[in-house]
Amino acid sequence: MSWGRAFVALARRDLTIAFRRRSEMANPLLFFVMVVTLFPLGVGPEPKLLANMAPGVVWVAALLAALLSLDGIFRPDFEDGTLEQLVLSAHPVPLLVLAKVCAHWLITGLPLLLVAPLLALFLGLPEGAMGALMASLLLGTPVLSLVGAIGVALTVGLRKGGMILSLLVLPLYVPVLIFGASAVDAASMSLPIAAQMYILGAFLALAASLTPVATAAALKISLS
């Protein structure tokens, strides 16, 4: 199937490029670690307070790190003309957008997911809540990439789109943050978290099926 071939070729292309520019890959991750580290310095090393704040702090930091890395989905391609080639390809643009977002999540979202438990431990999050943290990030961070892609696609034609991008995208991140942090919070008090997980799962299903279409439309506007 040639659609599948295009999807795989494009995702592999982005992963290869990321691998050849490894140093840039580490930046969002370092940002994530540093933001979380700032909290004990700012609010004081009170263990109980930090443990209470941990779910929110880790989630907010992950969200900001994801935001910081968003521009990389389309801007480099816009600058060297490969984005035009994607839009003019023989395949449906939403499919190619999905391939790029998947690759982007593997490059930026997955590392955040892997480091998060360490940082949570550092803040004193109860061990029982680790599973919930991982699961909520696993469902939530792809939504951040998918929704963020719409914002990047809209602002990629602007020379300084960074601030506008944040203003566009952050309000859309609020629902994910609320349910993500609330799941971890509930788990740290040994409460059931099924409801939050279902909602996050629904967000993911909705984002995966609808945002590529919106992103493709936004890209066409930005390029014309």
Added chain:
Amino acid sequence: MNLAGEGLECTRDDRVLFTGLDFSVDSGGALLVEGRNGTGKTTLLRMICGIRRPDAGELRYDGECIFSLGSDYHTHMAYVGHMDGIKRELTAEENLRVADALGRPGRMSIAAALERVRLAGFEDVQANKFSAGQRRRLALARLLVSKAELWVLDEPFTSLDRHGVKLVEELMAEHIAEGGMLAVTSHHDVDLGAADVLRLDLSA
């Protein structure tokens, strides 16, 4: 196959670049867009690609509006614009492999295409080590790996040396001889041999 524009108009910031533009190109024909800087040559080509919509008028491929055909139109079209559309972190071969997967495969193998644009031996070299002219030739090799009837080329001779210019003219002439179509802008004179060339002067 036929590509036709009817009453095309382009305005930019209330300034009319061109209006009432008509043309029609058939298989084996070429559209050569000429004109001074800023007369809308690139804009016209971007309309033909389907990136930009005309402010008035219609573009048809085999009688159907290209904007309603969408990616069905793009299977028949290949575009090389001002920017090369080459990923500098990837090798020549990797770049062409992506181009092959994104287009309609089957015209020429990647090795043969590299050979044809005289980049044989550079398969495993990353494009950031290429000169501007070599990158340009790699971009043109993209036209060879995917099967497209219509080539849209915006200033294809930019940064090419004399041999490069000759090579591109040969490629274009071959494409037309095989029954393809061509839409080109260029500041240079383009020698397309015996092809059926329609000249469109936008500065007139």
